[in-house]
Amino acid sequence: MLRISRTNMSALGAWWYTVDRWMLFSIIFLGFIGLFFSLAISPAEAISIKTNTYFFLTRHFIYFSISLFLLISISILPSNLIRKLSLVIFIFSFIGIFLTLFIGVNSGGASRWLSAFGFTIQPSEFLKPSLIVIVSWFFARSRLEGDSNLQVVPLIITLVIISLLLLQPDVGQSILIILTIMGLLFFNGLSWRIISALISISILGFTLLYLNFSHVALRINNWLAGWFFPDSLDNRPTQISAAIDAFENGGLFGQGIGEGWMKYNLPDAYTDFIFAAVAEEGGLLLIIIIILIYGFLIIRGFSRITLISDYSNQLSASGLLLIFGLQTLFHMAVNLSLAPAKGMTLPFISYGGSSILSLGICMGMFLSLTKKDDPRVKKVTKEYSLSGVNF
Numbered sequence: 514m515l516r517i518s519r520t521n522m523s524a525l526g527a528w529w530y531t532v533d534r535w536m537l538f539s540i541i542f543l544g545f546i547g548l549f550f551s552l553a554i555s556p557a558e559a560i561s562i563k564t565n566t567y568f569f570l571t572r573h574f575i576y577f578s579i580s581l582f583l584l585i586s587i588s589i590l591p592s593n594l595i596r597k598l599s600l601v602i603f604i605f606s607f608i609g610i611f612l613t614l615f616i617g618v619n620s621g622g623a624s625r626w627l628s629a630f631g632f633t634i635q636p637s638e639f640l641k642p643s644l645i646v647i648v649s650w651f652f653a654r655s656r657l658e659g660d661s662n663l664q665v666v667p668l669i670i671t672l673v674i675i676s677l678l679l680l681q682p683d684v685g686q687s688i689l690i691i692l693t694i695m696g697l698l699f700f701n702g703l704s705w706r707i708i709s710a711l712i713s714i715s716i717l718g719f720t721l722l723y724l725n726f727s728h729v730a731l732r733i734n735n736w737l738a739g740w741f742f743p744d745s746l747d748n749r750p751t752q753i754s755a756a757i758d759a760f761e762n763g764g765l766f767g768q769g770i771g772e773g774w775m776k777y778n779l780p781d782a783y784t785d786f787i788f789a790a791v792a793e794e795g796g797l798l799l800i801i802i803i804i805l806i807y808g809f810l811i812i813r814g815f816s817r818i819t820l821i822s823d824y825s826n827q828l829s830a831s832g833l834l835l836i837f838g839l840q841t842l843f844h845m846a847v848n849l850s851l852a853p854a855k856g857m858t859l860p861f862i863s864y865g866g867s868s869i870l871s872l873g874i875c876m877g878m879f880l881s882l883t884k885k886d887d888p889r890v891k892k893v894t895k896e897y898s899l900s901g902v903n904f
Contacts, residue, residue: 528589531884533817539810540584540861540876544577546803547787547862554790555783555864557776569783569864576866580873587877588884592826595878599646602639602874609636610677617681622728625681626867635867637678637686641693642875644674645832648694652701653825667694684722684729685855689843691715693836700831729853736853753850755779756789760849767796785856787863788848803862804845811838817883830882833875 548570555569565571587598609627617624618633626633648667655663671694678687695711722729739753759775762768773793776782782790792800814834821827837860844859846852858868 524589528884531886532588532880533813533883536810536813536817536876537584537588537880539806539813541581543803543806543861544581546791547859547864548574548577550787550791550794550862551783551864553771553794554773554776554787558783572866573864573869576864576869577861580861580869582873583870584873584877584880587874588880590881592823592882592884595826595829595881596646596650599643599878603643603647606636606640606643607674609634610640610674610681612636614677614680623681623683625683632866637681637683638867638871639874640674641686641690641836642833642871642878644671644690645693645697645836646829646878649697649829649832650825652697653828656701657824664698682726684726685843685857688719689836689839689857691718692839693832696835696839697828697832700828732853732855736850739850752779752781752786752854753847756786756848757850759786759789759793763793763796763800765797767792767794767799770794781856783864784858785844785854785863786848787859788845791862792848807838807841807860814879814883820885821883822886826882830879833879833882837872837875837879 551570551573552567555573556566559566559568587595590598613624613627613636616627618626618628620626625637626635628634648671651663651667655661671690675687675690678684678690695708695715698711699708723733724730736753755775755778759773762773762775767773771794773790775786775790775793779786788800788803791803811834815831818827818830818834821830840857841860843852843855843857844863847854847857858865860872861869863869
């Protein structure tokens with residue numbers, strides 16, 4: 514256990530006694546669970562593409578190490594710097610998303626990645642936390658200054674981002690961002706009349722997605738067929754049916770680490786369907802433990818948010834925690850056949866470089882915004898507060 518004296522006046526000392534260590538250690542624990550099951554599951558994919566057996570494990574370890582460094586480094590920052598950092602990340606991410614339309618790496622019919630030095634990066638992953646903080650700042654200003662026009666700017670920014678994402682196309686990230694922004698509007702005190710209108714518009718938007726994106730329609734049709742017309746599907750297992758089989762095979766205690774068959778049948782077992790793969794090898798008891806850890810993070814996180822005095826920071830932290838929770842929920846729902854298949858990683862457990870790094874940034878920002886007030890912090894950092902909304 515790291516021990517730092519309470520008389521330590523450094524930034525590290527102030528951070529250690531103000532950051533939520535329970536949340537920090539829970540995130541780290543999730544990361545080690547991810548590494549452990551990457552060791553058990555990812556070699557099957559590495560062998561299938563004829564590369565080094567521990568290729569994905571090695572990269573997973575590198576990504577998680579960098580993510581942990583980013584998480585701690587950003588959480589040490591004073592909260593007033595989070596908005597500035599978000600603006601920088603947003604600008605580079607926006608440029609990256611725009612470039613994917615022209616020089617992006619195409620995979621599975623989508624162009625969402627940029628390639629450099631043997632690595633690929635997905636700019637939309639890094640845009641999510643930065644967009645949430647920027648949008649929250651505008652919403653906070655709108656409420657505190659009583660100017661509803663300030664809500665128009667973030668909505669236009671979001672509309673532009675969604676349009677670019679749909680051109681890639683990336684429907685999953687688009688839906689995740691839209692739901693998070695709607696959550697922020699709700700947190701900001703939007704009337705039920707406007708919320709009802711937004712829900713109606715969202716339903717119309719999802720209908721248009723179904724009618725205009727063939728892969729979206731195919732996945733929804735397969736999902737509905739699996740529930741209501743299973744005989745209409747061929748004998749080849751779909752991703753969702755294979756995931757359900759994995760849960761059934763796992764039982765209470767699992768087949769044993771490395772003994773599952775799912776990783777040999779699905780190419781995404783170590784990413785989009787890691788939850789089902791873990792259930793097969795670790796069993797229901799392990800899955801319950803993982804769900805409880807995520808539940809603890811969400812409940813503890815919102816309890817910390819209630820203690821924040823700065824409204825802009827409070828709204829930003831709420832958005833960051835909401836998008837973290839929604840991504841977790843979507844991944845589990847897809848694996849349990851409660852939602853159509855869509856590529857969505859399980860935070861800090863699934864393999865995926867951009868996802869792991871962006872989640873480190875996201876939760877690092879959250880931990881920075883939710884640090885406890887400490888008299889010593891005022892001595893080592895300049896107090897930053899003017900109506901709680903200055904950029």
